[in-house]
Amino acid sequence: MHIPKKMLVVDVAPRDGLQSLPKWIPTDEKVWLCDRLTDLGVPVVEVASFAHPKVVPNMRDAEEVFARIRRKPGVVYRGQAPNVRGAHRAIEAKVGEMLGLITVSETYTHHNQNMSNEQAIEQNIQSFRLAEREGIPFVMALGMAFWCPYEGLIPEEAVIAMVGRFREAGIKRQYLAGSIGMEDPAHVNRLFRRLYEKYPDIELGFHIHNLSGMATANIVAAMDAGVHWLEGAICGIGGGMAIPTSVGKVGNYPMEDLVTMLEEMGVETGLKSAEVIAAAKEIGSRLAIPVESHRGTGCTREEVMRAGADNPNNPQVTA
Secondary structure, three states: OOOOOEOEEEEOHHHHHHHHOOOOOOHHHHHHHHHHHHHHOOOEEEEEEOOOOOOOHHHOOHHHHHHHOOOOOOOEEEEEOOOHHHHHHHHHOOOOEEEEEEEOOHHHHHHHHOOOHHHHHHHHHHHHHHHHHHOOOEEEEEEOOOEEOOOEEOOHHHHHHHHHHHHHOOOOEEEEEOOOOOOOHHHHHHHHHHHHHHOOOOEEEEEOEOOOOOHHHHHHHHHHHOOOEEEEEHHHOOOOOOOOOOOOOOOEOEHHHHHHHHHHOOOEOOOOHHHHHHHHHHHHHHHOOOOOOHHHHOOOHHHHHHHHHHOOOOOOOOO
């Protein structure tokens, strides 16, 4: 099994997290959240989406947030542009990285973006051309890349073909999102390996969800296949994609759990798990968002050891 020495991590909480909350988060708090993630040392912060305000009302202040965040040299501040109009707005806001969006599921693209996949591909390629002209790095997000609540299992050939379409247009950095979290580690590992074998010049990321409870195994499977980066959200905020029925929490994978897991595995992220856990608790409290991550609510190894040392009546381990 291949475990990398380093891994780039991306925090999507300010955009993919907050956009799907059932409540409005004030602009001041969004700016604070981005600055808190910057101070924490997160290398890539997904700040906002330039979707139409009527479609994503929680992101109607995207320009103001980008204008007010405290930008630190070396940190990438990403903005999502789901269409060409959004790309123009993102350029005007001076995003550090532009994120395109499509779902591999044709049915979901119709529901989510009110267009066909072919139309969405063309929109994203046009957005890429605009970003390229301005010297702005571009990343392509492929949602519902493993499983869709409308279509079920997504054929791997469909994902490979779509990645190839964007690659032919010049988009060499793309990520796959489970969007719900129903994928399994064998599927994740196999699909990423197939993509790297067919397109060895691309960089791929993995956007993590955990409905099926297999996120940790999927992370290891993705790293073993060679992914270049992993995406989570502090406190596990949000989850972006809507699903047709309420089947449980489909939120983003908590950054505090991700960083702690990688740290325990000896994978460097540039972040310290204790600081990320403390930040998650602070953010959850300030934004009145429940922190349901393992590290946000559970114990560290050190805490367990201290509890054991302080209790002379600990039972003997029998199995």
